[in-house]
Amino acid sequence: MGSSTGTAVSLRGLRKAYQRGVPAVDGVDLEVAPGSLVALLGPSGCGKTTTLKMVAGLLDPDEGDVRFDDRSIIGLAAEKRPVAMVFQKPLLFPHMTVGQNVGFGLRVRRTAKAAIAARVAEMLELVRLPDLAHRKVGQLSGGQEQRVALARALVTDPAVLLLDEPLSQLDAALRIEMRDLVAGVQRELGVTTLFVTHDQDEAVALADKVALVLDGRVVQHAEPRVFYERPASVAVARFFGGRNAVPGRVAGGRFTGGGLDVAVPTGTPPGDGTLVVRQESLALVERPAPDVVPVRVIAARYLGTAMTVTVELADTTRLELTAPPATAVAVGAPAHLHLPPEACTIVPT
């Protein structure tokens, strides 16, 4: 153990099926750099919790390997693995005090009593709950419970920390507070962390890197901003709230389709492709210019802090864009749409 330098985690071809022929996890590959925080992001039922349980040793994979610092830990029982896990529910043991809960991992390792007490105090300090060691578990608030659960997981100085949607049962304000606490604690300790969530905002705000899991596979693993700027597929773009996908063809360094004709980055493979562009990258402008296409405004919706405008291209393909709330738009009128080529990504159709 000893997380000061961090442990590299590597998942290779992980597969798990609960019923024959219905894979929950269908070949997950993931490399996690030492000391980094990676979010496993995906809708419910995509296999992310199953993946986490295989890393923890609570489930055996049907196929594949889990390696810590390039040593396989497959076959090692959960209690022998240098991991700690925080679940969706705090799962504090109800017959123990807060201090006894936090010290549990040390007691099972037969650590000396005085050392346990010191370490428990240190951990409670870390999660900003000092002086609560003697409190009964039933007297804590939801946020406090989850912080105690975090302290309990960290007390044994695990090489890898696994977090399974630990914030999902907290209310919005508390969730953001806890998110910052988790991020702060993780950076302070430098413990390699896998964080499962279905909330893309949480993943983006918290993680060094995000691994998007769809249908039991990692479909893209990158820094958060890449999911917005260079999504790997239409499904990835849609999961991150992208509204615009225009099918077409790439030929001679240009994309054509939906009435658009846009230059594409060198190296884009020719053939069928779909153009993906974020609604935030589009804008309505006054007059024709380079990278500006004629459109017609179909609908405009005022949202307080912004405005969602739907426009139609020459061939009735529709695009959506986010405009400042004060934008004056005339529904039904022609307009000019600025489509910066550098914001466009061509993905396989």
Add this chain to the structure above:
Amino acid sequence: MSGIRRSVGLGLLVVGILVPFVPLALTAVSSGWRYPALVPQTFTGRGVALVFDPDGEVLAALLTSFTIAVTVAVVAALVGLCGGRALGLHRFRGRRLVQFLLLAPVLVPGFAVTFGLQVFFIRYGLADTVPGVVLVHLVPTIPYVTLVLGATFASFDVSYEEQARVLGAGPVRTFVSVTLPAIRPGLCVAALFAFLISWSEYVLTLLIGGGTIRTLPLLLFSYIGSADLTEAASVSLVFALPPLVLVVAASRYLTGAQSGVVGLGRL
């Protein structure tokens, strides 16, 4: 509930349970109690002497009954832990059938079941032995214990065990430190049931014990048949008091919300 209502309820309960014992206790120490006397006229220590005779059959039967009932409670609880866990935590094919088959020995009269079983007990040399009687007492107790523990496990969240394991606790440590405290009320009630069923079992003990294994119910029947009311009342008290003490002790132990969950209440 207000304090007064609680006290009144408690008082009624105590009266309801203890008053029937008064005539029994009086009979046990009287040598003559004829109509229309309200209390016995003459007293005797004969009943007390019979019960407390160190070489007497009552203390011997008490010991036999106690040994058998405790063993049955422990074994039934161990079997019920496994069966109850499977029934309560897992949704497997044939679960309903298993539940029904579990109840089968309770639905069919014990007499019929044991008549069929007796042959095997004789063949394997278990007839007329304490282990044999323990074994046959498991037939009516395991169903109850398993069903009680099945219900207990059904309301137990296995994630607690997973949490304990990822914190470094092995299977044994997890069971002792996490599972056991959570299911303790149900386990206590289940074992108590098994003890009480075994303690008052007559037919099965007679059939398999063959009269060689003399438990308190067997002894009590022979005293009731002898028409000596003083002795019969004394043995009845010895038979009735231990379960009562046990139930009261258990309800004290399983206090508050726990006792509410298992339907024992606070006595």
